[in-house]
Amino acid sequence: MIRELQIENFKCFKRATLPLSPITIVSGGNGVGKSSIIQALLLLRQAADQLRVIEGLAGPAVSGRADFPVRLNGAYRLALGNSQVVTNSEIESAEIVLGVRSDALFDGGVMAETFVAEMVSPSVTLTCRHDAKNTAAMLTRTGGSPLFAREFHYLIAERNGPRDLSGVSDEGFISTGFAGEFTADAIDRAESLSVDERLHITPGSDLFKVQLEGWMRLLVPGVRVVTTRYPEINRVRMSIERVGVTSPSMSPTNTGFGISYVLPVIASGLLARAGTMLIVENPEAHLHPGAQSAVGQFLAGVASTGVQVIVETHSENVINGVRLAGIRGQVAPRDVKFLFLDAQEGNTEPVVSPLSVDELGELSAWPRGFFDQQTRDLALLMQARRAKRTPSH
DSSP, X not given: OEEEEEEEEETTEEEEEEEOOSEEEEEESTTSSHHHHHHHHHHHHHHHHHHHHHHXXXXXXXXXXXXXXXXXXXXXXXXXXXXXXXXXXXXXXSEEEEEEEETTOOGGGEEEEEEEOOOSSOOSEEEEEEEGGGHHHHHHHHTTSGGGSSOEEEEOSSOOOOOSEEOOOOSSSOOOOTTSTTHHHHHHHHTTOBOOGGGOOSTTOOBHHHHHHHHHHHHSXXXXXXXXXXXXXXXXXXXXXXXXXXXXXXXXXXXOHHHHHHHHHHHHHHHOOTTOEEEEEOTTTTOOHHHHHHHHHXXXXXXXXXXXEEEEOOOHHHHHHHHHHHHTTSSOGGGEEXXXXXXXXXXXXXXXXXXXXXXXXXXXXXXXXXXXXHHHHHHHHHHHHHHHHSOOO
């Protein structure tokens, strides 16, 4: 498991060390650096991907320094622009340092890479400066770390909406795709696979399809997912049915965005194996509050199976769902970490508040701005009502 992420001179971060847990919930206002945390992890993973290529081409006897490009756009759906906008504006350095401390690493448990940004003319890549003499050893060390495992599940915020037909994935593992574009393919391929018993919500079966529909019914009552594969065109059709309803199957385009947005979240959580990582941006998108809470409970349950889960959210309902999972024993409270990011006027770097939760679901602190808007609005409503009821003189 990755215990911490180290960031230096990357976007809004000057220098930060962020603790991570089996499930880490990243929250905060808009534009305060939440996405930058995930982007830092993705750049590190992309560097490891490149190192595997280097090792495959040059063999284990590589020595000296290996400089290679890391793309700012495209890979893992990154869209970081160019090299002139990814360093911190208050630091006069072209070097970005990103690192992780992991249980799977030795030599102090840290793997760090230096990325150099071209500052004279804009470039769509960074140059990773890697000491190549230990490439093989580094890959062996990182192979047991969730971020660098071959199997990796990541869902961006801008997921695909309803589609009648979906493509098929060519990954070496069953994947919904970064935008959920292969969700129908993943559900069809995984239908008869077994699911970890800690994620069983429907009794009497450990089959993926049964548990997928069980979790979906907690979010959308009575839903049933039907897939049909068309191998001649490499497409999979998905339709939605309602249990106990005799009407014909419905196209996803007739069921709203919520089902299409949350299906890849549930499918990826059930597919992810122990020792891998699941990153989900805005799992609450297009869901009503009760379903958002259920998604929080589900993701906490995924973490209990040995998958490291990182969630970016704007939803207090997702937060409360995770807290509820801790009280119910679906996840150990010690395995939950909340990172609250807050921007302060006159400071480009966010203040990061790591928060823990106890056995009663109580948070270790409640910083101003951490999902307290409802309380503040209710207080303002009461003040406004009193003012309206008080006769003016």
